[in-house]
Each structure stands twice: as C-alpha cells, then as structure tokens.
Amino acid sequence: QVQLVESGGGVVQPGRSLRLSCAVSGFSVGTYTMHWVRQAPGKGLEWVTLMSIDGSAKYYADSVKGRFTISRDISRNTLYLQLNSLTVDDTALYYCARGEMPTIDVEFDYWGQGTLVTVSS
C-alpha cells in the first residue's frame, strides 16, 4: 500500500530554516521522480520542486530557487525539502507527491497529507 507522510512543519521566523521530510512506503523513492507542491492558505496549488529518478537532476520554481533544496535518502525511503531564508510568502501546506517512472506517464498519483509551514515573526 502506497503511503506518503510529511513531517517537519511548524512556525518559524523570517530568515530561518526548516527541513521537511516525506516518509514513503509501498514503493522506493529511488524508482520514481518525486515532487514537492505547496498551497498557501486559501490559495491554489504551486509546484515547488522535482527530483529525477537517478537523483542527478533537480528543478525548482523560480520563487524558491537558491533557497530550497530537494534531497532523498534511499535507505530510509525518505524525501526531504530543506527550506532556507524563509519569508512570509513561504507560508503554506507542503505536500510531497509521487512522480513518474520510465515508460509510465502517470505522475502525481499519490500525495501525502501535507505539513504546514508558517513563517511569522
């Protein structure tokens, strides 16, 4: 059974850092691309970042480039998102989502429940 469980959110001051985790079960994070998507309170969905299957390629939204870093630990089957230099505009519910694997075009088929990051002084 596929499951993604995010953690690590909380209240943090502007300029500080936070690391989010996404613990995965039911598949390996090393065999699918993986994404983070966020949703500010009462707003729409914003794609944040993608890691390729082999981990060599990482792509970011312009709004987080240079501040956020996606990574993974295959042995722990966990995806991470390091958030640095946080601003109030980063306040959102952060979701991890499964991407695609070779020869299969379906992606974003499984999502976690989200972890809330609140940036406030």
Next chain:
Amino acid sequence: DTQIIQSPSSLSASVGDRVTITCRASQTISIYLNWFQQKPGKAPKLLIYTASSLQSGVPSRFSGSGSGTDFTLTISSLQPEDFAIYYCQQSYSTPYTFGQGTKLEIK
C-alpha cells in the same frame, strides 16, 4: 515558463448537469496536462493524466480531451460528491505550472 489559464474560476451547477472546465497553455504542451480534484482539508486527487487518460478508480463520468494548448475536463452527470475545486497542471516542462482552479458549487 508555460502559463496556464483555467476557466471559469467558479461554476454553479446542479446534480445531473454536464459541466466543462477548460485550460489553455501559453505554449504547446503536447498532451502533458493533468486534472486534479481537491476537497476541503484534503490533498489533491489525480483524475486525468496525459490529457485524456482516466486515473485508476476514477468514475467514468470524468473525461479529458485536448492537445497542444487547449484542454477540457468534462463531468458528464454531476454527482453530489463532485462539488470541489478542480485544477489543471502542465507536466511538459518545468516549472510544472497549475491553473488557478475552478470552484464547482451546488446551484
């Protein structure tokens, strides 16, 4: 970056109605367009991928069409559980932009 314009932003309809939501991309995205449904307090749910492929477990009243820049989500006969917010998303090139969302409300 590819911009996605979704319309309408809100829609009132009745149970049994046929409804259509559209998305237009600012450049060609081939068939790499996904549709999601989101209910309050829940994560988005994938309905349609690659423009017209029905995700496993999704009722057949949902269908998608289009290619290039213009895409459509159709719900053939609205059910009470379909009232939600719908998003389209292009997955052709990063950043994987979402549409602004369509709130489907009960008339």
